[in-house]
Amino acid sequence: MNAGKIIGLVLIAAAFAGGLFVGRDRQSAPVITAGSGGSAYGGGFTAVDNQLTVAGNVKAVAGPPMSDVVVVVKAGESIQDAVRAAAPGTTIQVMPGTYSETVYIDKDGIRLIGVIEKGKRAVLDGQGSLNDAILYSGNNVVIENFTITRYKGNGIMSQAGNNWEIRNNIIVDTGVYGIFPQLGQNGVVEHNIVSGIEDAAIYVGMSDNIHVAYNDVFDSVAGIEIENSRHAIVESNRVYNNTGGILAFITPGLPIKTTYDVIIRNNFVFSNNHANFGAPGSTVSGIPAGTGILVMAADDVVIEGNIIKDNKNAGIVITDHYHAANVTIDPESDPYSDGVKILNNTMTNNGWEAIPDIRALMLTEFKTGNPDIVRVGPTKDSCIINRHRYITVGLEDFKECEFTHTASTANYLLPTVPPRQIDPGERGKIAYLGVCTGCHTYGGRMIGPPVQAIQALYHDNPEGIANYIANPERKRDNYPEMPPQDYLDEETRLAVARYMLKVKS
Numbered sequence: 203m204n205a206g207k208i209i210g211l212v213l214i215a216a217a218f219a220g221g222l223f224v225g226r227d228r229q230s231a232p233v234i235t236a237g238s239g240g241s242a243y244g245g246g247f248t249a250v251d252n253q254l255t256v257a258g259n260v261k262a263v264a265g266p267p268m269s270d271v272v273v274v275v276k277a278g279e280s281i282q283d284a285v286r287a288a289a290p291g292t293t294i295q296v297m298p299g300t301y302s303e304t305v306y307i308d309k310d311g312i313r314l315i316g317v318i319e320k321g322k323r324a325v326l327d328g329q330g331s332l333n334d335a336i337l338y339s340g341n342n343v344v345i346e347n348f349t350i351t352r353y354k355g356n357g358i359m360s361q362a363g364n365n366w367e368i369r370n371n372i373i374v375d376t377g378v379y380g381i382f383p384q385l386g387q388n389g390v391v392e393h394n395i396v397s398g399i400e401d402a403a404i405y406v407g408m409s410d411n412i413h414v415a416y417n418d419v420f421d422s423v424a425g426i427e428i429e430n431s432r433h434a435i436v437e438s439n440r441v442y443n444n445t446g447g448i449l450a451f452i453t454p455g456l457p458i459k460t461t462y463d464v465i466i467r468n469n470f471v472f473s474n475n476h477a478n479f480g481a482p483g484s485t486v487s488g489i490p491a492g493t494g495i496l497v498m499a500a501d502d503v504v505i506e507g508n509i510i511k512d513n514k515n516a517g518i519v520i521t522d523h524y525h526a527a528n529v530t531i532d533p534e535s536d537p538y539s540d541g542v543k544i545l546n547n548t549m550t551n552n553g554w555e556a557i558p559d560i561r562a563l564m565l566t567e568f569k570t571g572n573p574d575i576v577r578v579g580p581t582k583d584s585c586i587i588n589r590h591r592y593i594t595v596g597l598e599d600f601k602e603c604e605f606t607h608t609a610s611t612a613n614y615l616l617p618t619v620p621p622r623q624i625d626p627g628e629r630g631k632i633a634y635l636g637v638c639t640g641c642h643t644y645g646g647r648m649i650g651p652p653v654q655a656i657q658a659l660y661h662d663n664p665e666g667i668a669n670y671i672a673n674p675e676r677k678r679d680n681y682p683e684m685p686p687q688d689y690l691d692e693e694t695r696l697a698v699a700r701y702m703l704k705v706k707s
């Protein structure tokens with residue numbers, strides 16, 4: 203994740219297409235748009251089946267269980283052993299107790315369900331030494347009701363699986379990412395409690411048709427991130443005491459180049475003022491504390507019905523790749539945030555400690571007070587209603603929106619989609635996209651060093667990479683340790699190494 207980069211926010215006055223607005227008649231009555239009635243914005247997507255939402259709850263996208271087989275794992279037994287023995291389609295119930303292991307699921311239809319008895323849960327405890335709690339690459343996977351704590355890498359991470367449901371988990375003090383689905387289509391992340399995460403608590407990467415709802419996300423560096431993903435709704439979450447609250451953006455250099463059609467609505471986004479505790483040198487370590495919602499280079503993002511308050515830098519920041527530090531411009535990614543739509547939101551008491559660059563921008567517009575909404579860099583086709591309510595910077599060329607709500611879009615989910623077919627020849631690519639790009643990008647520094655630098659070191663030596671990733675050792679003082687990837691089998695390790703040496707962007 204790399205939202206962090208907005209930091210540097212090298213804001214220069216000249217970047218302001220809006221220009222100065224001296225002499226405008228400030229006494230004229232504002233245009234007031236009612237929050238109810240009016241027309242709906244449907245986004246760029248016609249949901250095939252909006253009936254997936256019933257009374258505000260999302261129905262299953264993983265489809266019904268694939269078989270009646272239920273396996274029960276009791277305290278003292280190994281969840282991974284049960285997964286290894288299970289046929290695709292098995293439901294695995296895990297009884298309350300403490301389990302210290304990494305669970306790796308590479309088959310379809312597995313439902314890994316913690317059993318909660320009188321408040322006691324199945325606890326996955328990494329004891330501060332294991333890297334990941336649950337990693338999966340199957341389709342139609344359901345992960346429910348676990349408590350996950352003290353892992354160093356990921357709580358729940360998926361790669362290239364479609365139709366997932368991650369629900370009712372409590373993830374505390376767990377490494378780099380709390381819930382991290384990547385490269386999948388049709389997924390639900392709901393009713394989870396996620397806190398104390400060094401990077402992003404909920405991080406949706408390179409995915410499509412996503413619903414992130416009713417989660418409680420706090421005490422992390424980044425709360426909820428929608429990165430290089432399309433057709434995502436983030437709604438009814440409580441996001442507080444993070445460094446940055448909700449982020450929709452494009453990280454350049456990844457194989458999927460766009461983020462668009464994101465609806466961020468009806469969330470409570472407050473007091474995201476946590477001191478930044480991102481890994482030193484990581485990109486998130488630069489997010490300015492106090493950023494409520496951040497949009498960077500993402501298109502057609504709707505921000506509606508949120509309560510955004512007490513975020514000390516700004517309530518909403520809209521920016522582009524050129525104003526972000528450490529971002530290598532990717533010629534295949536549009537660096538600007540176009541089509542941002544700010545509908546009615548309740549905003550109060552934001553921006554009292556806006557970073558100096560934002561303050562400087564305010565001066566160029568002769569704005570006083572504390573900024574609710576800040577936009578830097580050019581944007582096309584963006585709009586807002588009731589702008590008079592907020593202290594804004596850089597919104598002069600935002601038009602008046604022609605709609606007031608998104609009620610016609612219940613969600614962007616689909617009826618269960620077919621599994622992604624992975625050809626054995628694609629293994630290296632999938633593992634690369636699914637695992638390595640979580641920490642490595644082609645040209646820039648992420649959690650790990652740039653792939654370009656790795657290619658220079660290992661150009662004709664894929665075996666060297668395959669060995670290193672099974673058992674990494676400390677190489678660089680200015681990077682964290684790389685977690686071992688020994689859950690990937692030998693063949694996949696070599697395939698991913700070959701792929702890493704081949705990629706060109």
Ligand code: HEC
Nearest residue numbers: 637638641649650651656667676677678681682683684687
């Ligand atoms: C959780 C983050 C993370 C993930 C996931 C990750 N890496 Fe790394 N990687 C790192 C970090 C951090 C370093 C730098 C370690 C150091 O220099 O001590 C690194 C370094 C490396 C190096 C350099 C080794 C050297 O000799 O200098 C290679 C090769 C590498 N990673 C390959 C991979 C591959 C292949 C994958 C995917 C299967 C991968 N990494 C996934 C974080 C990660």
